[in-house]
Amino acid sequence: MGKSKRFYSKRMKRQKLMKQAALERIHELVKMADEIFPENSMLAHRYIQLARKLAMATKIRFPLEYHHKVCHSCKHWLRIGYNVRYRIGHIKNYASYLTVTCLDCGHTTRYLFKGPACRNLRWINGKDIKSQNSKNSKKSGNKLNSITN
Numbered sequence: 608m609g610k611s612k613r614f615y616s617k618r619m620k621r622q623k624l625m626k627q628a629a630l631e632r633i634h635e636l637v638k639m640a641d642e643i644f645p646e647n648s649m650l651a652h653r654y655i656q657l658a659r660k661l662a663m664a665t666k667i668r669f670p671l672e673y674h675h676k677v678c679h680s681c682k683h684w685l686r687i688g689y690n691v692r693y694r695i696g697h698i699k700n701y702a703s704y705l706t707v708t709c710l711d712c713g714h715t716t717r718y719l720f721k722g723p724a725c726r727n728l729r730w731i732n733g734k735d736i737k738s739q740n741s742k743n744s745k746k747s748g749n750k751l752n753s754i755t756n
């Protein structure tokens with residue numbers, strides 16, 4: 608937050624508002640899909656399709672917290688207890704991983720989440736790890752400074 612104000616043209620402001628509205632709508636659609644799924648799974652898949660299309664049309668990223676809840680192959684909504692299987696696995700000295708199996712089409716996706724192999728990953732499960740790490744290192748740096756002072 609510097610002193611200089613950033614200049615936004617009218618078009619950019621409009622675009623920003625549009626993107627915000629789209630993101631809200633996407634969250635709404637995903638929520639609706641999750642609620643309607645047990646009664647009507649086809650409608651839930653349709654809601655996810657609409658949410659994904661909206662994200663693509665407005666050039667925003669589909670929210671990271673839903674990435675492993677949508678099948679990468681058939682783009683169906685995955686809900687625990689209905690059409691998905693989660694398994695955790697380990698490879699020694701490499702990583703722990705989550706295997707997500709879509710029971711509609713049989714496609715599996717693996718997500719690394721712990722171990723040396725994901726040292727360079729920036730995002731895990733929708734959380735920015737690298738910024739957290741840098742914050743922690745800054746804190747420790749301050750501590751060192753205070754000791755030397």
Ligand SMILES: [Zn+2]
Pocket residue numbers: 678679680681682683709710711712713714
């Ligand atoms: Zn699938």
